[in-house]
Amino acid sequence: MTDAIRREPGASWLSVIWSARHDPAARILNIDLLTVLIVLLLPWSTSGVAIAAVLWLVALIPTIEPRALLRSLLRPIAALPIALFALALVGTLWSDASWGARLHAVSPTAKLLLLPLLFYHFERSPRGLWVFIAFLASCTLLMVVSxxxxxxxxxxxxxxxxxxxxxxxxxxxxxxxxxLCAVALAYPIMMAVRAGRTRLAALLAVIAFSLLANMVFVVVSRTALVTIPVMLAVFALLHLKWRTTIFAASAAILLAGMVWNVSPDLRATGNKFLADWQQTTVQSNPSGVGSRLEFWQKSLRFIAEAPVIGHGTGSTRGLFEKAAAGQVGFRAEVVANPHNQTLAVAIQWGVFGIVVLLALWWKHLTLFRGEGLAAWIGLLVIVQNIFTSLFNSHLFDFHEGWIYVLGVGVAGGMVLGAKRDTEPVASLPS
Structure with missing residues (x-):
């Protein structure tokens, strides 16, 4: 690729990419750059991510070695995302929803098919860190704009x-x-401090606290308020000593109390939990918390009606429409999403769906049991997804689902590549 640039100093990047089509190393680099483009676009654009993902697939196909890909797909971490998509596809056969609704419900699971391909590619690529740096840079820019x-x-x-x-x-x-970015930075900050790289640690700390400050003084979701302490607790349990953990927890509680007193926006977000509950139970009006409780109660009844294979792909909205007939207030709300990932899966695919979903999360968690930045990022992405999925269907949502696919896929590939490189090579018999 460098030779191509030297021969044609005025060539565009597209012509350089095209001229490198016969160079295997350049092909790998092009895929890496397209992955970087996807994560750069993710905080800003939906259509841009979709277009870049298609280009990524087109670039990947010529680089695939069929036998190596097949071996990669046989791993549970790669097979389970495919299984969830297949279950959504097969589930269209027993659904009562219209075919348009069935196919629309399949589409959120399609992005999971990129997970095995990301494992495969970043197991062989040395540039996975570029992707995470690009995502951090994009989110930092969005924070400044915010x-x-x-x-x-x-x-x-x-x-x-x-x-x-x-x-x-x-x-x-x-x-x-x-x-995600703020808590993920805790690990590289800790490692930079231990290595005596104080400038890098200070820079990363400034970015992390700036992201948190934006959430405190500008806007924050209630889901983030609940999950940030969980993610910080995971970091403390994995990487800090008990005395340090107790000290850090005490300092965090003290700091949280001070911030609560000086941030009216944060207090308003926190107080909305109780306000929502009162709005629903007293006034019978829809609200974030109260409506969710109603969705969950109805979802459990739907699951009890078809516990084994569920009601089929795309059936959720129709079930809520039937349950809302003759109701008023918040009980008359009709949704296509129960705002809980496990319930969203169980309504459509029953016990089979729950088993595949939990197995997927578990197998991906076990992939990141080791040390290192990639293992920490992959673990954190999954932990965040699991806990936010208590209140939303984040694996199926576009933005949060893509964060899971890209975070777990790239970090998983890096971890697999590192394990492969450290495995002892069997000696040939003499």
Whole structure:
């Protein structure tokens, strides 16, 4: 690729990529760059991610070695995402929903098919770290823009901007990104301090605290408020000594109390839990918390009606429509998503779906049992997804689902590549 640039100094990047089509190393680099492009776009654009993902697949296909890919697909970590997609596809056969609704419900699971391909590619690529640096840089830029929009709301690109500090997408997606990046930085900060790289540690700490400050003083989702302490606890249990953990927890509680007193936005978000509950139970009006409890109760009844194979792909909305007949207030709400990942799976595919989902999470968790930055990032992405999926269907949602696919796929490939490189080579018989 470098030779091509030297021969044609004025050539565009597209012509350079095309001229490198016969160079295996350049092909791998192109796929890495496209992965970087996807994560750069993820905090900003939905259509951009979809287009870049298609280009990524087109670039990957010529580099595939069939036998190596087949061996990779036989691993449970790769087979289980495929199994969940296959279950969604087969589940269309016994669903009562329209075919349009069935196929629409299959599409959120399709992105899981990229997980095995990401494992395969980044097991052989040495540039997985580029992807995480790019995502951190993109989220940091979004954080700066969020501060600007908080002070000048007219800068937003959203037509119905009801929350301050949101430039694109929504506050749930933004909080998900900022929380993940802020907590993920704890590990490299710790390692930089231990290595005596104080400037790098200080830079990363500034970025982490800036992301948290944005969540405290601009906007934060309630899901992030619940999951950040869990993620920090996971870091403390894995990487800190008990005395340090107790000290850090005490300091964090003290700091949280101080922040709670000085941030009216944070108090308003926290108080909304109780306000939502009262709005639903007293006034019978829909609310975030109260409506979710109603969705979950109805979902359990739906699951009890078809516990083994579920009601089929795309059946959720129709079931809520039947349950809402003759009801008023929050009980008359109709949704296609029960706002819980396990319930969303169980309604459609019953016990079979629950087994595949839990096995997927478990196998991916066990992949990241070791030490290192890739293992920490992969573990954190899964932990965040599991706990946020108590209140949302984040594995199926576009933004959060792509974070899972890219985070686990790239980090998993890096971990697999590191294990392969450290495995002893069997000596040939003399």
């Amino acid at each position: 501060w600007a929009v908080a002070f000048e709301p007219d800068l937003t690109l959203k037509d119905d901007a009801t929350m301050r500090g949101i430039f694109v997408k929504n506050y749930i997606a933004q909080s998900h990104e900022f929380a």
